Amino acid sequence: MTSSPGTILSVEETLKAILPEGKFGAELPPVEKWNPETVRNIGMEIRADGSWWHEGGEIKRDRLVKLFARILRKDADGQTYLVTPHEKVIVAVEDAPFLAGRMDVLGTPGPDQEIGFVTTVGDVTLAGPDRPIRVETDAETGEPSPYVLVRGRLEAKLARSVFYELVELAVPAPNDSNLLGVWSKGSFFPLGPVA
Structure with missing residues (x-):
């Protein structure tokens, strides 16, 4: 998955928010406290077998999937998102995330x-x-x-x-x-x- 200007999460800003010290830690980012106004749909989905997809292509990099899983949130309306301090990205979940x-x-x-x-x-x-x-x-x-x-x-x-x-x-x-x-x-x- 790549980031292009004006579309999805800036990779650099996202990594700073998720991994402030540059590495996975035991603590998850405080996604429940982040309420950005920008909401995007970029074709993200999690299929019933647990695989992650973006615009019809499977995300095969395990580390990237684990990174995204750290910022996943399901809101009261039933919609699931990848959440950063700057934006929410809609994730279609086929069964469970x-x-x-x-x-x-x-x-x-x-x-x-x-x-x-x-x-x-x-x-x-x-x-x-x-x-x-x-x-x-x-x-x-x-x-x-x-x-x-x-x-x-x-x-x-x-x-x-x-x-x-x-x-x-x-x-x-x-x-x-x-x-x-x-x-x-x-x-x-x-x-x-x-x-």
Whole structure:
């Protein structure tokens, strides 16, 4: 992706805003505090498989995708943007903006266990009361679509293999033996009915 005068984010200004010291750090930029007036649509999209595209071409540079992921924000209106102090760029999201490709379980099974997820762009999220796991089921096919909240309003869809690992941890719900789910940080997250 290149920057041309008057179109998209100045690469230099964007890098200063995102990586003030020139390198990735643990802290994310404060995108929730940035409210630029300029909004652009430059053909950015995130497909269901987690791949990032610009004007019909896949962005294959992993570092660039990770850089963009750091400034992603989903607003209350449901629209997702790349946000800098200077402008917002509309991002069309086919399913979820992130894909969780790994899961780790800490502690003993039950309410005290903690389930962590790592996205393909390096975000780490620990499921709990403030980072819920939810499962949508397609009414026609019965196919489950599992998600976990990563930050703000941004979710990660669980890769199929990760969902299978999660299902292996499933136990009956505390108040409904016909419903299976998982515990993380003291919260119970339903996954679906007993088959």
